[in-house]
Amino acid sequence: MSKIYILGAGLSGIYSKLENRNAILIDKSDFITLSTRLIYIIRGEDKSYVYKKRNIDINEEVKDINFDKKMIITGNNNYSYDRLIIALGHRQNADKLRGSEFLYKLETVDDVLKIVESSKNAKNINIIGGGYLGVELAGIFKNKHVNLIESNNRLLSGSNEKSSNYVCNLLKNNNVNIILNSRVSEVKENSVIIGNNEIKSDLTIYSGGISGNSLINNLKIKSIGSRIVVDKYLKSVDYDDVYACGDSMTMDNSIPMTAEIARESGKTAMKNAMGNEIEFNYALRNIINVADNYILINNNSFIKGFAVKVIKNHVKKNMEDSLRKLNSE
Numbered sequence: 001m002s003k004i005y006i007l008g009a010g011l012s013g014i015y016s017k018l019e020n021r022n023a024i025l026i027d028k029s030d031f032i033t034l035s036t037r038l039i040y041i042i043r044g045e046d047k048s049y050v051y052k053k054r055n056i057d058i059n060e061e062v063k064d065i066n067f068d069k070k071m072i073i074t075g076n077n078n079y080s081y082d083r084l085i086i087a088l089g090h091r092q093n094a095d096k097l098r099g100s101e102f103l104y105k106l107e108t109v110d111d112v113l114k115i116v117e118s119s120k121n122a123k124n125i126n127i128i129g130g131g132y133l134g135v136e137l138a139g140i141f142k143n144k145h146v147n148l149i150e151s152n153n154r155l156l157s158g159s160n161e162k163s164s165n166y167v168c169n170l171l172k173n174n175n176v177n178i179i180l181n182s183r184v185s186e187v188k189e190n191s192v193i194i195g196n197n198e199i200k201s202d203l204t205i206y207s208g209g210i211s212g213n214s215l216i217n218n219l220k221i222k223s224i225g226s227r228i229v230v231d232k233y234l235k236s237v238d239y240d241d242v243y244a245c246g247d248s249m250t251m252d253n254s255i256p257m258t259a260e261i262a263r264e265s266g267k268t269a270m271k272n273a274m275g276n277e278i279e280f281n282y283a284l285r286n287i288i289n290v291a292d293n294y295i296l297i298n299n300n301s302f303i304k305g306f307a308v309k310v311i312k313n314h315v316k317k318n319m320e321d322s323l324r325k326l327n328s329e
């Protein structure tokens, strides 16, 4: 039987492992941070809703991969593989923005707890980036002056225009000030700079700059934005025995980083690593919660209301069941 290793036990890594319990799952942490739930801590959920213990096989940090020798290198050991699935997730990179040390990011539970603490006394909150994360954040803070700053000419610029307009109106009705076509050039301790304007800010949250894991950039494998370039079977275009899934892969830099794509690509990558040839087809579909309204955005349109909440609950249950299965080994 070929020895298959999965690097990263986040969303895609878990779904990959559940396809093949003989595969060996490596992660640097024996807790998973469910990124999709981070924002719910600001809405009042407990840390335990987001940060969960889950079974892995090896608790070590991957430092390097030697693809020619088929070797995974961690801080403590080297492991040789027959097939490899890379599922190392994302990072949020604000390094290019001047004053990035004053930004609040959203990578870990600690990041979010800092936002919760700082928002208590903040009057002026600026959110940089009007994508999925930015619009959700903007709708959360009550009785604050919230600016949502987006460099494109509409919010949710990666989605269809109908959903952009709907979300824009929802936020305006919640007194969010939307600033479009504007790029922040600098963040200061108590302000942000846009062109010649200095806008007051007690709390500046960065909801952009999400790219693949920076480790990937240093590996000898073709990547774009720290995401491995794969073919339609999720196989690396460089190595026949290497697959990638979730935020760790892209085909032409156009695959969105979403939970559904992470789950589905994790399953397909494992099936193909086990000898199948299944094409990975994905749908652009995401459920967001803007100002307490559930909205399912798809390729051409959006759905809202109770039905979306039901779907969201179903996805949540599926996640809980998968973690339970993984832990029942």
Ligand SMILES: Cc1cc2nc3c(=O)[nH]c(=O)nc-3n(C[C@H](O)[C@H](O)[C@H](O)COP(=O)(O)OP(=O)(O)OC[C@H]3O[C@@H](n4cnc5c(N)ncnc54)[C@H](O)[C@@H]3O)c2cc1C
Pocket: 007, 008, 009, 010, 011, 012, 013, 026, 027, 028, 029, 032, 033, 034, 035, 036, 037, 038, 039, 060, 061, 062, 063, 087, 088, 089, 090, 106, 107, 133, 210, 213, 215, 245, 246, 247, 248, 257, 258, 259, 260, 262, 286, 287, 288
């Ligand atoms: C704040 C936030 C909110 C989001 N909200 C939504 C949403 O509402 N809906 C949606 O569809 N998508 C959302 N996403 C995107 C979604 O969470 C990701 O697309 C998904 O988690 C990607 O899964 P993954 O398996 O690729 O990575 P992850 O789930 O991030 O898993 C990566 C794993 O790799 C491990 N790892 C990293 N480096 C190493 C290393 N060197 N050695 C060993 N292990 C390592 C990590 O510990 C982690 O367990 C959100 C993302 C963020 C950041």
